[in-house]
Amino acid sequence: MKNKNIPTNADLPSMQKLIKSTIIAICIASIILITVVLPAEYGVDPTGIGSVLGLTTMGEIKVSLAHEAAAEKNLENLKVEIPEQKTAVKKSIPEVENSESSNQSESFTFSLKPNEGKEIKLTMAKDAQVDFHWSSNGGKVNFDTHADSKALEIKYHNYEKGSTTESKGILKAAFDGNHGWFWRNRTSKEVLVTLNVQGDFSAVVEY
Structure with a gap:
C-alpha cells in the first residue's frame, strides 16, 4: 500500500527559507549570549542589560570566586612541593589556669x-x-x-x-x-x- 503522506518538493522548505531560519536562530543565540550568558557567567556586559537585570554582579562574583579557588589550589600545590617554606x-x-574554661x-x-x-x-x-x-x-x-x-x-x-x-x-x-x-x-x-x-x-x- 502506497503512503499518500509523503511530502512533495513543493511542501519542503526551500533552501532560502532554511538559510533564513538558520540566520535567525544564530541571531537569537547571539543575543542571548551577549545579554544573558556573558553577564551571568563571566561578568562581561557589553550592552548594559546585564546590569539592569542584576546578572553582571552575579557573573563578577562567580569569576572572582573561581579565581580565588584557582589561586588557592595553586597555593596548596606549592605547599605540597615546598612545605618547609610555609x-x-x-x-x-x-x-x-582552668583548662576546661578557655x-x-x-x-x-x-x-x-x-x-x-x-x-x-x-x-x-x-x-x-x-x-x-x-x-x-x-x-x-x-x-x-x-x-x-x-x-x-x-x-x-x-x-x-x-x-x-x-x-x-x-x-x-x-x-x-x-x-x-x-x-x-x-x-x-x-x-x-x-x-x-x-x-x-x-x-x-x-x-
Whole structure:
C-alpha cells in the first residue's frame, strides 16, 4: 500500500527559507549570549542589560570566586612541593589556669589593597565554638571560611564562601586544627576589615 503522506518538493522548505531560519536562530543565540550568558557567567556586559537585570554582579562574583579557588589550589600545590617554606605568624594565647574554661577574645583590624589577601585562623579543638563578627568598610570582599589540620592531614575543609561586606555567627570546629577566614579585596580601592572573635581557641595563626 502506497503512503499518500509523503511530502512533495513543493511542501519542503526551500533552501532560502532554511538559510533564513538558520540566520535567525544564530541571531537569537547571539543575543542571548551577549545579554544573558556573558553577564551571568563571566561578568562581561557589553550592552548594559546585564546590569539592569542584576546578572553582571552575579557573573563578577562567580569569576572572582573561581579565581580565588584557582589561586588557592595553586597555593596548596606549592605547599605540597615546598612545605618547609610555609611561613605563618602564630600568636599563642596565654595559658588559662582552668583548662576546661578557655574562653578567649581577640580583635583584628587590617587594610587590604586591591587584589590583596589576608588569612587569619584560630587553633581549635574539635567541637569548640567561637562567636565571630567581621566587616569591611570600603566595599565587598571575597571570603572563604575554612579549616586545615596538619596532624589529621587535612589540607582544606570548607565552611562557607561568598562576597559581602559583613558576616557574623558561630564557627564550630569540625576537627582539631586551624579554623578561620581568608579575605581578598577584588575592588578598585583599599578596604578596611575588622574581625572580632570570642570563644574556645588556644592560638591565632596569621598568613
